[in-house]
Amino acid sequence: MTAYLFRRLVSLSLSLVAASLVIFLVMEVVPGDPASFMMGINADPAAVAALRQQMGLDEPLVLRYLGWVAGLLTGDFGTSYTYRVPVSELVAERVVISLPLTLYALALSTLIAFPAGILAAARRNSAADLSVMGATQLGVAIPNFWFAMILVLVFAVNLRWFSAGGFPGWEAGVFPALKALTLPAIALALPQASILARVMRSSLIDTLDEDFMRTARAKGLSRGQALWRHALRNALIPVLTILGLQFSFLLAGGIIIENVFYLPGLGRLVFQAITQRDLIVVRSVVMLLVFAVILVTFVVDLAYAAADPRLRRARR
Amino acid sequence: MSRSVAGEISLLRMALGHPAFVVGFALSALFVALALLSFVWTPYDPTKLAIADKLQVPSLAHWFGTDHFGRDMFSMIMVGARVSIAVAFVAVGIGIGLGVPLGLYAAARRGSLVDEIIMRGNDLVFAFPSLLLAIMITAVFGPGAINAIIAIGIFNVPVFARLARGAALALWTRDFILAARVAGKGKVRISAEHILPNIANLLIVQGTIQFSLAILAEAALAYVGLGAQPPLPSWGRMLADAQTLISLAPHMALFPGFAIIVTVLGLNLMGDGLRDLFDPKLRRGRS
Numbered sequence: 001m002t003a004y005l006f007r008r009l010v011s012l013s014l015s016l017v018a019a020s021l022v023i024f025l026v027m028e029v030v031p032g033d034p035a036s037f038m039m040g041i042n043a044d045p046a047a048v049a050a051l052r053q054q055m056g057l058d059e060p061l062v063l064r065y066l067g068w069v070a071g072l073l074t075g076d077f078g079t080s081y082t083y084r085v086p087v088s089e090l091v092a093e094r095v096v097i098s099l100p101l102t103l104y105a106l107a108l109s110t111l112i113a114f115p116a117g118i119l120a121a122a123r124r125n126s127a128a129d130l131s132v133m134g135a136t137q138l139g140v141a142i143p144n145f146w147f148a149m150i151l152v153l154v155f156a157v158n159l160r161w162f163s164a165g166g167f168p169g170w171e172a173g174v175f176p177a178l179k180a181l182t183l184p185a186i187a188l189a190l191p192q193a194s195i196l197a198r199v200m201r202s203s204l205i206d207t208l209d210e211d212f213m214r215t216a217r218a219k220g221l222s223r224g225q226a227l228w229r230h231a232l233r234n235a236l237i238p239v240l241t242i243l244g245l246q247f248s249f250l251l252a253g254g255i256i257i258e259n260v261f262y263l264p265g266l267g268r269l270v271f272q273a274i275t276q277r278d279l280i281v282v283r284s285v286v287m288l289l290v291f292a293v294i295l296v297t298f299v300v301d302l303a304y305a306a307a308d309p310r311l312r313r314a315r316r
Numbered sequence: 317m318s319r320s321v322a323g324e325i326s327l328l329r330m331a332l333g334h335p336a337f338v339v340g341f342a343l344s345a346l347f348v349a350l351a352l353l354s355f356v357w358t359p360y361d362p363t364k365l366a367i368a369d370k371l372q373v374p375s376l377a378h379w380f381g382t383d384h385f386g387r388d389m390f391s392m393i394m395v396g397a398r399v400s401i402a403v404a405f406v407a408v409g410i411g412i413g414l415g416v417p418l419g420l421y422a423a424a425r426r427g428s429l430v431d432e433i434i435m436r437g438n439d440l441v442f443a444f445p446s447l448l449l450a451i452m453i454t455a456v457f458g459p460g461a462i463n464a465i466i467a468i469g470i471f472n473v474p475v476f477a478r479l480a481r482g483a484a485l486a487l488w489t490r491d492f493i494l495a496a497r498v499a500g501k502g503k504v505r506i507s508a509e510h511i512l513p514n515i516a517n518l519l520i521v522q523g524t525i526q527f528s529l530a531i532l533a534e535a536a537l538a539y540v541g542l543g544a545q546p547p548l549p550s551w552g553r554m555l556a557d558a559q560t561l562i563s564l565a566p567h568m569a570l571f572p573g574f575a576i577i578v579t580v581l582g583l584n585l586m587g588d589g590l591r592d593l594f595d596p597k598l599r600r601g602r603s
Contacts, residue, residue: 014436015439023452026452142573143539143555145539146569146577149558153563153566153569248445252445252447256540259540290444290448293443
């Protein structure tokens with residue numbers, strides 16, 4: 001396990017280095033000079049040059065990259081061009097919305113998908129199975145931002161159960177804050193729940209066909225008992241992998257959904273920064289999101305290896 | 317290994333007897349037909365503003381109603397189909413065109429440095445939340461249909477590279493490949509003449525699935541303003557326009573949404589159907 005852990009840690013670091021390089025280089029080719037953008041079109045060229053120097057834009061590419069990475073490692077994400085505050089402050093303000101939203105959606109997705117998938121697998125080819133499969137087929141085809149709009153139309157505009165957008169802040173209390181995140185979380189969760197339910201179903205069906213299930217039945221367990229005690233645990237492994245992947249989908253999907261509901265999370269921050277050419281913010285937030293995704297994948301891999309020793313040996 | 321004519325006919329007969337495939341194919345074909353028709357005919361000019369007719373509900377004159385500029389929604393959806401399908405088609409084409417050769421090469425030179433680089437590069441692209449990078453690319457290079465194609469296409473490359481590599485690796489151990497090697501064929505020729513035809517089914521099935529994902533991705537990019545630019549109509553941007561008017565004119569949000577859902581649903585059903593039809597195990601079970 002130690003050797004495996006070491007190998008995985010090396011590959012984790014390599015992924016992070018490669019990801020940071022890609023993000024840095026992509027943001028380098030952005031047309032337009034941030035310094036002149038900040039100063040406006042009528043700015044004095046000397047002032048622009050001074051600002052360029054102050055922002056470190058005159059330094060060679062390699063130095064700027066290393067400076068950025070060193071900053072990231074010490075928690076210094078740079079200073080936003082437009083907000084004139086440290087990026088870490090902006091991120092800290094926003095992450096308390098984006099992360100709970102992601103986790104909320106993940107919880108909803110699991111709560112919907114597990115029972116649906118188990119029901120469909122346990123009653124294979126029944127009417128219940130067919131309805132679940134039909135619903136999931138529809139669920140993966142619905143764009144989440146469109147679903148979000150329909151939720152707003154029904155539950156905010158017509159029924160007035162929820163507000164159509166915005167966020168009261170956690171100071172307003174946990175319940176109002178969660179209420180504001182409910183429609184966005186449902187919109188995010190629906191397509192992911194559909195995928196998860198399908199994986200749960202097919203994984204469970206595969207497990208139900210295994211020999212040890214016949215043994216479990218032969219020793220006198222009922223179908224239900226055998227399913228709960230033996231099949232489910234074995235079927236969960238692929239499901240957990242998908243769940244890990246979904247974290248990244250939800251985090252990225254949140255970018256769009258936050259825009260639908262005017263939630264001041266990381267996604268809105270990225271979009272505002274893009275339109276304002278605030279590259280330091282874009283670069284650091286994207287890196288942070290990619291870091292979160294790579295880290296979650298890493299943790300899922302480890303959990304996987306801990307559960308199944310065969311996986312520690314070879315990748316292929 | 318070419319399939320016999322009789323085999324083709326029996327496959328066709330089975331396809332017609334597979335409800336998911338038939339429904340999926342019909343829905344997909346409907347939108348392709350609408351997109352093609354839009355080149356020669358639309359009920360109204362989808363870019364022509366007619367403020368006097370704005371926000372009309374669906375009627376005989378305007379089947380899907382009109383938007384806030386009085387443009388005919390049905391005409392816009394027809395032209396939007398063209399944009400969606402074209403973007404998705406080229407994006408998946410990029411994925412297949414680059415990914416499959418890379419995957420085949422990696423499989424032919426298994427364990428080589430090139431194989432390692434290709435697979436690690438793929439891991440990296442997978443690690444990025446795809447939507448995030450697509451947004452970053454279009455933000456950096458500017459919004460537009462071409463950049464949307466590139467942003468979506470990049471993510472299709474590793475999907476097809478991985479699929480082609482995995483399937484090809486299994487084939488390289490087979491006797492008929494060994495026979496081809498004994499006959500003196502090189503790795504490139506074997507990959508092109510023997511491996512590729514044998515993994516084509518898999519690629520087609522994955523292709524339909526990636527196609528539907530690309531349509532969803534294009535809609536999302538267009539929705540946030542990073543896809544095809546005005547005056548070219550696109551489903552995603554129609555939804556963005558509809559958002560602020562949702563309480564006033566819900567039809568503006570409903571129809572472009574239905575268009576996306578039906579197209580994606582059709583492609584997914586078709587993909588599922590194709591997978592069943594191409595799977596010899598299932599085929600034997602059916603007949």
